[in-house]
Amino acid sequence: MTATTLSDPAPSSQILGACPHDCPDTCSLLTTVQNGVAIKVQGNPAHPHTAGSLCTKVSRYTERTYHPERILHPLKRVGPKGSGQFERVSWDAALSDIAARLTAIAARDPQAILPYSYAGTMGLVQGESIAARFFNTLAASQLERTICAAAGGEGLVHTLGGKVGMRVEFFAESDVILIWGSNSITSNLHFWRYANDAKRRGARLICIDPRKSETADKCHEHVALLPGTDGALALGLMHELVRNDWLDHDYLARYTLGWEALRERALQWPPERAAATCGIAPEQVRALARDYGACARKGQAAAIRMNYGLQRVHGGGNAVRLIASLPALIGAWRHRAGGVLLSSSGAFPVQRAALQRPDLLAGRKPRSINMATIGNALLQPASPDFGSAIAALVVYNSNPVAIAPESAKVVQGFAREDLFTVVLEHFQTDTADYADYILPATTQLEHWDVHSAYGHTDALLNRPAIAPLGKAKPNTQIFRELARHMGLTDPCLQDSDEALCRQAYGDAVDFETLLAQGFATLPTPDAPFAQGNFPTPSGKCEFFSERLAARGLDGLPDHMPNHEAAHTSSAFPLAMISPPARNFLNSSFVNVNSLQATEGEPLLEIHPDDAAARQIAQGDVVRVFNDRGDYQCRAHVSTRARAGVVNGLGVWWRKLGLNGTNVNQLTSQNLTDLGHGPTFYDCLVQVSRSE
């Protein structure tokens, strides 16, 4: 591949890109183009983490890009909200009307305008660059982007000092790997490759997950704990590490803060108590502690790969704090193949202020609206506390009607006749059905972008492989043109994608390397915390966090029961989690025909005992319900679900489900202990056979 400038047409038939989806792996893509048409998307063999392979979802990227239902023209609503009836309009007509509507609302109160976006693309440029500048110029309401990782992210920050951890490639050298709250085969495939290398070398793999996932099938041991009890399990492990003196006293003394207090707390959690809370056998707690602690005593490497599933519960932030503390107890950080990884995103020198220009607020301090409670926010009338009711919503890179919790309220909010809604999209999603205007956005094959990652430490560049289809435009271009139509004149609102790509890392990553090979590896130490040096205020692993204590919170992590803990309701006796179906990624790919055909229908995995107690047979249509609503899907009677827990695989588009709803009809708008995150996996339900 020859190096080009960003304005040149692609010179060869194989174009380097980056996967834009919300997945830790951020693969390097190689798109084959013939006569201007992308015919194949593959993994780049030259990128060490991608190693030439992609997941099934993204290897179907051409099917998604050329999908017959792609939105290729601006559309204006002509029917009632939610009816999905639109007519084609020109870009100029759409942008002129949107600009007039937003200008009028901004004149009354710019905070009545709310952007709503997340990780539909993880790209730094097509995510929050011109869009953020546009909304900062207006001083629109800010969005608290909490929907996925807020609790765990804050848990990491208050323990390790940031979203930092082991380098993923060194898992291949680990001797024990706890895969905690992650179905890696489905959602972290390229980590799984390293774990498998370790397994072949003799490493012991232990999966900790309420669901007996495809990953659990391939591990030596599966600990099927109840949802939201991960913190209790971590405390039980600490108890055993203390009681058996499987501790690295030197590491604890030199490189940690608050050990005595944490030790006292851990001693309150003997295996029997932890096991009773987790719904497992005490011997499983003891055995897990033995595997983990003894490994380090032998000088071997003990590693933990967490993922974000476990923090989608009331105590998610505290659970992550407890799990992230474990490596310091046994000195696992001394070894490059020991420690913990939840996210590596803190390693990237992203120049956010340059991209997003918060200075454009010019001293104005708009309110923040939490995206996890958008249902409540849209239904909130004007008040002195709340301020103006939300009058306009601009949605990009997200599908809140499908993915936000407590859908009934979200739908009610989006259906408000007095709400003006603009949606930038590839497809007519559940959210787009409620738009006043749908604006056709480009896919990753049609625009430039720059990426960070949260499962490795390589920065990536995405080149366009093909010209935009139809009248589609990149998000950046849509916001540039909207700014012009609104008479916003700051020159930074017109920065080109080339300028933005270069601004994303400034001088911190060599742009020529990105241009030449599509990725650039960040210089990171092999064993970053072998001698402390945590990016915390104390420089130590902070079991006790002064910063949390200063906020009036417990400075020491603890187990916090779910808002809706198992066995606390006779009306709703089953705990429900909603992990992603294997062929979907959040609500992306649900409408890709080949992937949808593989998934079949929305499924609820239910344990044979729970099914028998309800006269539910394999394949029955079932009603899953609680006080917030009900959802119909097909029962899959299987030991993939543990007794007392059902797995509602998601996230289906509502309109593609059996009764026009999905699992989020049941989830609540309760929030996590840290980070104001949603609690999707903290949800009690009942299930019955549908009549």
Ligand code: SF4
């Ligand atoms: S979704 Fe993940 S595994 Fe699949 S191609 Fe993208 S980054 Fe790779």
